[in-house]
Amino acid sequence: MRDGFIIDGLLNYTVKKDPNCRRDCEGAVIDLAKMTETTGVHMGTMTVSRTLDRVRRVASYVDKHPHSRIIRTFNDMWATRRDKVYGIMLYTQQVPMIRGNPMAVHDWFDAGLRMVQPAYSSKIPLAPLRKKNKLAGGADEPRQGLTVLGRQVIAELTKLHVMIDVSHCNEQTTMEVIEMTDGPILANHANAKALTLAVRGPMLLGRNKSNDELLAIAKTGGVIGVTTIAWMLDRDGDTKATMDDFLAHVDYIVKLVGIDHVGVSSDAKVDGWGVDDIHYSDAALASPNRWRILALRLRDEYQYSTTMLEKLLGLNFKRVYEQVMPGVHPPQLSKGSKLGLAFARSVHRGVAKPVYDVELETFQGSDFVALRQWNGTKDTELNPGDLGPGRYRWRATAVTGDIRATSNWAKFEIR
Numbered sequence: 001m002r003d004g005f006i007i008d009g010l011l012n013y014t015v016k017k018d019p020n021c022r023r024d025c026e027g028a029v030i031d032l033a034k035m036t037e038t039t040g041v042h043m044g045t046m047t048v049s050r051t052l053d054r055v056r057r058v059a060s061y062v063d064k065h066p067h068s069r070i071i072r073t074f075n076d077m078w079a080t081r082r083d084k085v086y087g088i089m090l091y092t093q094q095v096p097m098i099r100g101n102p103m104a105v106h107d108w109f110d111a112g113l114r115m116v117q118p119a120y121s122s123k124i125p126l127a128p129l130r131k132k133n134k135l136a137g138g139a140d141e142p143r144q145g146l147t148v149l150g151r152q153v154i155a156e157l158t159k160l161h162v163m164i165d166v167s168h169c170n171e172q173t174t175m176e177v178i179e180m181t182d183g184p185i186l187a188n189h190a191n192a193k194a195l196t197l198a199v200r201g202p203m204l205l206g207r208n209k210s211n212d213e214l215l216a217i218a219k220t221g222g223v224i225g226v227t228t229i230a231w232m233l234d235r236d237g238d239t240k241a242t243m244d245d246f247l248a249h250v251d252y253i254v255k256l257v258g259i260d261h262v263g264v265s266s267d268a269k270v271d272g273w274g275v276d277d278i279h280y281s282d283a284a285l286a287s288p289n290r291w292r293i294l295a296l297r298l299r300d301e302y303q304y305s306t307t308m309l310e311k312l313l314g315l316n317f318k319r320v321y322e323q324v325m326p327g328v329h330p331p332q333l334s335k336g337s338k339l340g341l342a343f344a345r346s347v348h349r350g351v352a353k354p355v356y357d358v359e360l361e362t363f364q365g366s367d368f369v370a371l372r373q374w375n376g377t378k379d380t381e382l383n384p385g386d387l388g389p390g391r392y393r394w395r396a397t398a399v400t401g402d403i404r405a406t407s408n409w410a411k412f413e414i415r
């Protein structure tokens with residue numbers, strides 16, 4: 001593919017410690033230097049537990065590894081491609097332990113968390129602080145919507161530009177989250193309920209998304225990540241699933257909401273679930289090469305174009321991440337042939353205007369060399385008429401609180 005930026009909506013960075021394990025397999029962290037080579041994936045969202053210390057420990061481990069980076073801003077995402085390292089976005093599926101205080105999500109943001117799901121399941125205990133932590137209804141709680149605390153938390157997360165995921169949320173919660181937010185919403189590991197209506201049993205319940213939910217998520221500009229879990233793919237009630245079922249869910253949702261709103265999600269270890277696990281589908285979906293296999297079959301059997309495959313396998317998630325996450329865009333040419341510096345969502349703890357550095361370089365010989373630098377807190381414009389003919393580039397670094405984001409270089413030429 002022309003733009004091979006592959007993003008997995010939910011992928012652990014572990015493999016089975018015992019390759020022959022068949023169920024409830026213990027994991028071992030993969031050599032992150034080989035993550036992209038092994039899987040073809042450049043960036044994955046990874047679940048961390050609902051304890052703040054665990055988020056901090058994982059972020060510290062990834063940041064210290066020379067071949068990986070925690071994604072805190074969308075500029076970090078760009079840098080993973082430039083530096084050829086594996087990018088990891090931290091995500092909690094379970095309710096963060098905020099003790100009834102919506103402002104506590106700032107601590108989670110500072111630790112590196114960039115995606116939150118407001119409900120998982122009633123089977124996940126919140127005791128002894130159940131009432132103080134209840135945000136919304138999970139898939140097995142069809143009559144529970146957002147609580148007062150849930151609405152406060154969603155509002156605070158939105159201010160911080162943390163992404164909201166509704167994969168495990170029931171339909172009422174999903175619709176209420178969409179109603180109270182302006183940006184794109186994710187269901188980063190969910191399938192089509194319409195294809196699994198024949199399946200009955202306590203596992204499925206409300207986990208897959210109805211057509212109304214899928215359309216509503218797409219209308220926000222969001223993305224649905226089709227996932228490999230067998231009982232969420234099973235179309236005939238035999239408790240089994242294969243890559244054929246996965247392809248059917250992908251194509252159904254693409255036809256319903258459009259190719260711009262569908263992605264892929266492992267929800268598994270790099271080498272999948274154990275073959276006797278209830279979540280296991282087949283060898284293809286358990287393979288580290290699952291997305292390569294998927295792409296070839298969609299191309300050959302469903303006539304998906306290269307552009308469609310690029311969107312499905314990463315660019316749709318990338319678009320949403322760039323839209324929601326904090327960061328700084330590259331300088332752009334503006335009216336009057338001036339170069340205008342445009343900051344995007346560099347908001348941290350209420351600091352609306354970032355402190356920034358602007359670097360301008362000119363091309364001399366075979367290299368760019370430093371020419372000029374600005375420091376300040378106001379937007380900057382540069383009139384190219386102030387410069388002589390030549391080739392130039394510039395970039396900006398924005399700093400808000402503890403968050404630092406650097407744009408890509410923007411090149412221009414004066415003749």
